[in-house]
Amino acid sequence: MDSQAISVEILKWMLEVQCKEALVPALLYEKKVRSQYGKAENVQPVKGVLSKRALQVNAPGRDIYGLEKSTxxxxxxxxxxxxxxxxxxxxxxxxxxxxxxxx
Known part of the structure; x- marks a missing residue:
């Protein structure tokens, strides 16, 4: 085995170790979150129903965050x-x- 092949193998090993160190904690965290809250879903809003937040934002006398405007x-x-x-x-x-x- 020449030095270039050895260098490539060392680089592959280092990258594999780094990927595992980053990936395993993320997967464990995701598994924990899914066990607590269930699978993530894309929920579409119900047509014709405004959320409470949307009503606050569009209310007169309030700013874009739904807070009362200061005079x-x-x-x-x-x-x-x-x-x-x-x-x-x-x-x-x-x-x-x-x-x-x-x-």
Whole structure:
């Protein structure tokens, strides 16, 4: 057996060991989950029935996550210049204030 064939055999063995080390725990975990919760299924939604979450998202006066919209604006203090900045502008302000927005 020449050195190239030996190298190939060693590489195959190393890859086999690595694959088994990654695969066996994943298979055992899947087996445990299936024994607890049953086989995974693709369930299609029932036509004409909206989920509770969909009703919340489409409700007036709520944001996209179903939470009530806030009418007040929160202000935060910039750690660089100590100005009060509105929450929706804070990230842009920090970028400019820390020098990232310079041209």
């Amino acid at each position: 007040e604006v929160r202000y935060f203090e910039c750690p660089n210049c100590e100005r009060q900045v509105a929450g929706h502008r804070f990230a842009a302000h920090i970028a400019r204030c820390s020098g990232r927005g310079r041209r």
